[in-house]
Amino acid sequence: MNLPSDLKEQFPLLSQVINDHQIVYLDSAASSQKPDSVIEAMNDYYRTINANVHRGAYEIAAQATEAMETSRGQIATFIGANSASEIVFTKNATESFNLVARSWGGQNLSEGDTVLITDMEHHANIVPWQILGAERGFEIRWIPLTSDGLLDLTQLDQLLDGVKMVSVTAMSNVLGTLNPVREIADRAHEAGALVTVDASQYVPHLPTDVNDLGADLMCFTGHKMCGPTGIGVLWGREEILDSMPPFLGGGEMILDVRKDGFTPNELPHKFEAGTPPIAEIIGLGAAVSFLESLGMTAIRQHEIRLTEYALNALDDRYGDELTIHGPKDASQRGGVLSIQYRDVHPHDLSQVLDQRGICIRAGHHCAKPLMRELGVGATARASLYLYNDESDIDALVDSLEPAGEMFAL
Amino acid sequence: MPGLEDLYKEIILDHYKNPRNRGELESPPAHKTEGFNPLCGDEVTVTFELRDDSLAELRIAGQGCSISQASASMMSAAVQGKSISEVRDLSREFKSMMSIHEESIDPKELDSASTATFQLGDLEALKGVVKFPVRIKCATLSWNTLLTGLDELEA
Ligand SMILES: Cc1ncc(COP(=O)(O)O)c(C=O)c1O
Numbered sequence: 001m002n003l004p005s006d007l008k009e010q011f012p013l014l015s016q017v018i019n020d021h022q023i024v025y026l027d028s029a030a031s032s033q034k035p036d037s038v039i040e041a042m043n044d045y046y047r048t049i050n051a052n053v054h055r056g057a058y059e060i061a062a063q064a065t066e067a068m069e070t071s072r073g074q075i076a077t078f079i080g081a082n083s084a085s086e087i088v089f090t091k092n093a094t095e096s097f098n099l100v101a102r103s104w105g106g107q108n109l110s111e112g113d114t115v116l117i118t119d120m121e122h123h124a125n126i127v128p129w130q131i132l133g134a135e136r137g138f139e140i141r142w143i144p145l146t147s148d149g150l151l152d153l154t155q156l157d158q159l160l161d162g163v164k165m166v167s168v169t170a171m172s173n174v175l176g177t178l179n180p181v182r183e184i185a186d187r188a189h190e191a192g193a194l195v196t197v198d199a200s201q202y203v204p205h206l207p208t209d210v211n212d213l214g215a216d217l218m219c220f221t222g223h224k225m226c227g228p229t230g231i232g233v234l235w236g237r238e239e240i241l242d243s244m245p246p247f248l249g250g251g252e253m254i255l256d257v258r259k260d261g262f263t264p265n266e267l268p269h270k271f272e273a274g275t276p277p278i279a280e281i282i283g284l285g286a287a288v289s290f291l292e293s294l295g296m297t298a299i300r301q302h303e304i305r306l307t308e309y310a311l312n313a314l315d316d317r318y319g320d321e322l323t324i325h326g327p328k329d330a331s332q333r334g335g336v337l338s339i340q341y342r343d344v345h346p347h348d349l350s351q352v353l354d355q356r357g358i359c360i361r362a363g364h365h366c367a368k369p370l371m372r373e374l375g376v377g378a379t380a381r382a383s384l385y386l387y388n389d390e391s392d393i394d395a396l397v398d399s400l401e402p403a404g405e406m407f408a409l
Numbered sequence: 410m411p412g413l414e415d416l417y418k419e420i421i422l423d424h425y426k427n428p429r430n431r432g433e434l435e436s437p438p439a440h441k442t443e444g445f446n447p448l449c450g451d452e453v454t455v456t457f458e459l460r461d462d463s464l465a466e467l468r469i470a471g472q473g474c475s476i477s478q479a480s481a482s483m484m485s486a487a488v489q490g491k492s493i494s495e496v497r498d499l500s501r502e503f504k505s506m507m508s509i510h511e512e513s514i515d516p517k518e519l520d521s522a523s524t525a526t527f528q529l530g531d532l533e534a535l536k537g538v539v540k541f542p543v544r545i546k547c548a549t550l551s552w553n554t555l556l557t558g559l560d561e562l563e564a
Contacts, residue, residue, distance in 0.1 A: 347449055347474035347547065355413050364450045377450030377472055406417065407475060409426050 001298040007387045010035040014387060021357030024395045029173050029201060029336050029383030030361055031223045034287075038226055041286035042279045053278055054252065054269075068278055071285025072268070078288045079199075079218070080209035081235055085267040088241070089276055092232035093200045094124040096219035099234055099271060100167075100196055101128035103244040104217070108164060111137040116163045116193070118143040118151055118179075119373050120172040123366040124219075125198045129167070143168070145373060149175040149326035156184070160191040168195070170202035170213065174365045174379060175326030176307075176336035178206075185214030194240065200224060204385070205303060205334050207296040216240055222280065227287035231280035234271070241267050248273035299386045306384050307335045310393045314339070317397055321404070325374060335384030338365075341400050344407040346380035352403040358395055415537035416544070417475065421483075424531075425475040430485035432468045434458060439466070440562055444554030446546050451477045455554045459562065463492050469551065476535075476544050481551035483531050493559060500552050503532055507545050 008014045011033045016023045025033060051061040053068050069084070076084040090096045105128075109115065115129050119142050129140055141159055146152045149172070160166070166188040170181050185195040196217040202208060204225035210218055217240060222231035236244075246253055246264050250273035256263040264270045291299065308330040314322055318341065325338040341349060346362035353360055361381040364371045371377060382396055433441070434456040441456045451473030458466040467489050469481045484503075488496045506529065538548045 345474040347451075347476070347544070351416065351541070351544070352413065363448060368450075371450060377452060406413075406422070407425070 001295060001301060003294055003298055003302045003386055005389075007294075008389075010037070011387055012036060012039070018357040018359075019355055024356070024358040024392045026382040026384065026388065026392060026396060027359045027361050028204075028224065028385035028388075029365075029381065031229070032204065032226050032385055033387065034228065034283075035226055035290050037290050038228065038283050038286045042228060042283040045279045045282045050278075052275055064278055067285075068276065068281045071281045071288075074285045074288045075233060076235075078208070078292065079203060079235060080211055082238065086235055086238050086241065088234040088236070088268045088271040089281055090232040090234055090271075091230060091277075092223070093122075093198065093219045093221035094128075094232070096221075096232050096234035097124045097167075097196075097198070098128045099247040100217055100219070101132050103247045103271075104194075104240070105129070105132045105136075105165070107243075107245055109133075109136055109138045112162075113138040114141055114163045115139070116141045116143065116159055116166045116168075116188075118168050119145045120149075120151070120175060120177065120367065120370050121167075121169055122173055122198065122200070123368070124200075125167050125169060125196075126369065142369070145370075148328070149177050150332075151177070151179055151184075153180070153184070156187055157191075160188060160193060163188070163191060163193045166193050166195045167198070169198040169200075171199075171205070171334045171336075172326065172367075172370075173201050173336060174338050174367050174370055174381065176333035176338075177326050178202075178332055178334060182212065182214045189214070201334060201336070204291075206300050210235055222284040222287065225284075225287055226290055227284035228280045230277050231284050233284075238267065241271070244271075246270055246273070250274045252276070294386060302386060303335045303384055304330050306388060306390070306393065307333065307337070309390055310335075310337060310382075310384070310396070313393055313397045314400075318400065322400070325379060335388075336381060337383065338379035338381045339400075340376070340379065342404045342408050344403050346378045348407050349380045349400070349403050352406065353396070353399050356395065356399050358399055360396070411537065411540035415540055418534040418537065420531055420534045421479040422475065424479035424482040428469065428478060428482040430468050430482070430489065431470065433470045434466055434468050439468075440558055442554050442558035442561065444471075444550050444557065446473070446477065446550050448543075448546060449474065451547060451550055453477065453481050453551045453554050455481075455551065455558055457555070457558060459493070463490060464488050464496055465490070467555075473550070474544075474547055476538060477547040477550050480535055480548040483535070484551050484555065487530065487532055488555070496555070496559070499529070500556055502529060503535075503552055504549060506533075506536055507539060507549050 013033050049060045049063040051064045053065040072087045073084045076087050144152045188195050194216040197215040199218050199220040203220040217236040223229040253273040254262045323340040327333045350362035439456040439458045444453045453471035456468050469485050
């Protein structure tokens with residue numbers, strides 16, 4: 001199963017010329033590009049059925065509501081959820097985590113409790129726990145890493161002792177590491193904990209089934225999976241979402257409001273206060289259709305091949321002058337390559353690459369605790385997606401040397 | 410689109426590769442201030458000693474990109490031995506050069522009498538950074554850190 005070779009043509013942005021070079025986009029871990037079908041779906045919504053949802057009795061309002069709920073159903077199927085009511089729309093993965101921490105954590109965590117996360121988490125899965133922790137005084141514990149950038153699970157049983165929630169990323173946005181979520185989830189459940197999965201880097205790239213992962217709650221974000229910005233998802237097992245109190249309050253999330261109180265709406269609306277980002281939800285549905293039309297297995301295979309190609313090309317050309325953080329084996333990782341080349345600072349590297357139209361990321365990638373573990377202030381990160389091909393990797397490989405000549409100390 | 414040569418002038422690369430006044434003074438007696446650029450992870454540590462209202466000794470430590478490191482090195486060479494008010498004037502001048510809006514500073518804002526002829530000298534080489542707005546914070550990190558240090562002492 002191969003992806004069509006002309007995929008780039010479906011992404012209008014990728015035909016752009018930047019700094020006299022056709023753009024080479026290698027920053028999909030930060031945000032992916034959008035295919036025509038997604039852009040069109042959102043435009044069509046505004047052109048033909050724009051109206052507020054779940055309110056009006058007139059035709060276009062009904063159509064808008066139906067389009068939005070169709071997207072919800074598509075997303076549920078895409079990740080193997082048991083029903084569409086397990087799909088809660090948020091603004092992004094970050095908001096999903098804040099929802100989980102505030103609502104579930106607010107109800108269940110107090111002094112003496114423990115949340116277990118890992119050294120490779122994105123700030124989105126750290127800071128919401130820290131904010132609540134500062135109020136409640138519960139402990140945050142960290143699963144350490146091995147020198148290969150894998151989770152070190154040798155002490156997992158001790159680490160799980162007394163833990164109520166394990167919140168772990170399925171794939172690192174810095175190291176590319178694919179974590180053994182199922183194994184962690186099984187052991188967490190045995191220890192009586194629930195499991196939240198950060199699938200922000202996972203859902204866009206691998207076939208995802210929430211039941212196979214063993215997750216109880218899962219957060220991901222639309223803009224990394226060919227969808228628009230401004231739309232994220234919280235999936236949760238129905239009985240868990242049902243047990244959680246509302247997060248934001250306002251319209252849509254209530255069944256009744258009286259002077260002496262309110263009755264929350266049913267799932268998933270209980271967690272969706274106010275007018276939702278309707279166009280973005282429809283855009284995310286179109287993104288899911290697009291990904292399904294290619295097939296997630298084919299996407300994963302493509303990325304493994306391309307990651308292998310990149311790892312080999314970089315190693316052949318630069319050998320010991322270049323370090324790539326994280327696992328060496330492409331089958332154990334996603335297409336996220338954090339590169340250290342000679343002693344060129346990531347900022348300088350990305351600046352030189354930008355002159356050639358190559359977009360990579362330099363910085364801490366919202367994972368400062370991980371940067372400290374790696375002993376670096378920043379990394380230069382190139383990340384791949386379904387539309388990238390060998391020519392993009394070749395451009396990257398060819399550009400490192402000139403940067404080295406300029407900056408090597 | 411500005412070219413790389415606008416940003417990475419030879420003198421900048423020279424300061425990056427051969428940083429001046431590198432290291433840390435023992436503190437105390439020296440005053441020590443750390444600065445961070447949260448966006449890119451650059452860190453700078455400025456230690457300095459004042460004598461008779463002048464920056465008698467100053468050292469720079471830390472890690473970061475060529476612009477932040479070169480700017481720190483150039484700053485150290487420019488401010489060493491200067492009076493505090495001269496240092497403040499120079500920093501104001503430098504920061505106004507680093508402002509995207511190219512606002513010129515009003516001479517009345519400057520404290521010391523000698524500043525009418527104040528020269529940025531080598532620091533002028535950093536002017537090109539303005540064309541790369543995301544890098545401005547790199548260039549101003551060491552200056553802001555030094556100013557914080559001076560404020561701390563005067564507080
Ligand atoms: C692993 C991971 N988690 C969470 C996020 C947060 O996503 P967002 O900024 O869309 O909320 C990101 C992306 O930035 C990520 O890579």
